Amino acid sequence: MKKVVSIEGMTCGHCQRHVAEALRDVAGVKSAVVDLAKKNAVVESDTAVPDEALKSAVAEAGYTVTGIAEN
Numbered sequence: 001m002k003k004v005v006s007i008e009g010m011t012c013g014h015c016q017r018h019v020a021e022a023l024r025d026v027a028g029v030k031s032a033v034v035d036l037a038k039k040n041a042v043v044e045s046d047t048a049v050p051d052e053a054l055k056s057a058v059a060e061a062g063y064t065v066t067g068i069a070e071n
């Protein structure tokens, strides 16, 4: 399964890495690729990962999720 998470607040490569690591730590997430220019992260998982889990991981890292789309 793939979800595209829109994220506000990332400004540099450190933010990008920080968010990617936070998302990869969410249970069930296989990979998370953050695109700084597009302000999003593509999250892949074998099983459904709740949007809330992704949102809180990003929030704990200090950024804001503005939307999550199934892809």
Ligand SMILES: [Cu+2]
Binding pocket: 010, 011, 012, 013, 014, 015, 016
């Ligand atoms: Cu930064």
